[in-house]
Amino acid sequence: MNRLLVMQSDFGLSDGAVAAMCGVALSVDEDLKIFHLTHDIPPFDTFEASYRLMQAVPFWPSGTVFVTVVDPGVGSKRKSVVAETNLGQYIVTPDNGSLSHISRALGIRRVRVISETVGRRNPQPSYTFHGRDVFSYTAALLASGKITFEDIGEEMDPQDLILFPGLHPEISPEKIRGTIETLDVRFGSLWTNISRQDFEQLGIGDGDSLDVSVYHGRTRVYHSFVPFKHTFADVEIGEPLLYINSLEYVGLALNQGNFSKAYNIGTREPWHIVLARIRP
Numbered sequence: 001m002n003r004l005l006v007m008q009s010d011f012g013l014s015d016g017a018v019a020a021m022c023g024v025a026l027s028v029d030e031d032l033k034i035f036h037l038t039h040d041i042p043p044f045d046t047f048e049a050s051y052r053l054m055q056a057v058p059f060w061p062s063g064t065v066f067v068t069v070v071d072p073g074v075g076s077k078r079k080s081v082v083a084e085t086n087l088g089q090y091i092v093t094p095d096n097g098s099l100s101h102i103s104r105a106l107g108i109r110r111v112r113v114i115s116e117t118v119g120r121r122n123p124q125p126s127y128t129f130h131g132r133d134v135f136s137y138t139a140a141l142l143a144s145g146k147i148t149f150e151d152i153g154e155e156m157d158p159q160d161l162i163l164f165p166g167l168h169p170e171i172s173p174e175k176i177r178g179t180i181e182t183l184d185v186r187f188g189s190l191w192t193n194i195s196r197q198d199f200e201q202l203g204i205g206d207g208d209s210l211d212v213s214v215y216h217g218r219t220r221v222y223h224s225f226v227p228f229k230h231t232f233a234d235v236e237i238g239e240p241l242l243y244i245n246s247l248e249y250v251g252l253a254l255n256q257g258n259f260s261k262a263y264n265i266g267t268r269e270p271w272h273i274v275l276a277r278i279r280p
Contacts, residue, residue, distance in 0.1 A: 002063040003029065005143045008037040008052060009069040009131060010045065017129075021067075021136040024121055028137065029144035037066070044072040046097045047164060047268065051182050053091065054101035055247060062088030067139040068098050069131035080114040080134055082142065082152050083161070090149070092139040094130075100164040105247075108158040114138050115153035166269070169194045171201060175276035180214070180267045184251065188258030190214070190265060192273055194250040202277055204228050210242060210275045212252065214263070217270040222263045225278065226252070242275070250275070 011017040049070035079095040086107040119138035169178035178194040214222040232255040245251040
């Protein structure tokens with residue numbers, strides 16, 4: 001293992017929870033290099049945790065260990081697992097949907113359920129802080145090489161993981177119906193679940209326009225003919241564009257504007273987007 005450990009949680013930084021997790025990890029191996037993906041996941045938002053893992057994990061070396069703790073079911077019967085991606089990173093997490101986007105983007109090679117005889121720091125049961133006592137501890141043992149993946153616990157079929165529905169768009173020859181999964185947070189662009197490969201099935205080239213509609217349930221709240229462009233500066237300031245974002249999914253943006261605020265558009269169900277070819 002490469003001794004790289006990356007943490008994510010919904011704990012924020014206003015108290016000692018993250019520092020406690022770091023302390024536990026360093027008590028296992030002081031030579032670990034600890035990094036932080038984010039601790040600003042909205043409380044209990046496992047979908048957002050899943051998405052932000054997809055945004056970061058693919059760009060880290062094989063052998064990097066991630067620990068993500070957004071765990072509204074802490075202390076319940078939900079499983080604690082370690083997943084190995086097809087690129088060789090490891091993710092230590094509750095099995096509560098947090099692996100959904102990694103499963104879609106990278107694929108998951110193997111999963112093991114954490115045995116608390118191996119992966120619990122304190123033999124006294126802590127029912128509310130598994131981030132410290134189970135996840136960070138197990139992640140540190142794995143990242144330091146003090147245990148192997150096989151030591152973690154019994155094997156689990158990746159097909160049995162809890163994954164969110166609606167991860168893939170609906171595709172027909174003339175249009176694609178997708179969801180707005182998240183925002184480009186600071187800039188308000190809409191990031192969809194329509195991949196580059198999905199989009200290319202429409203046969204759209206640079207500069208071509210599409211009939212774009214955004215719906216809240218059955219109500220259409222935005223409609224326009226929007227060009228597909230490579231980058232924001234390819235349209236005038238304030239004008240909309242479709243583009244392929246940094247994660248290889250379709251985005252809808254305003255050049256130097258905030259699309260979400262301009263049209264009061266949110267994310268996930270019941271929000272969705274339809275891209276249709278323009279008939280001559």
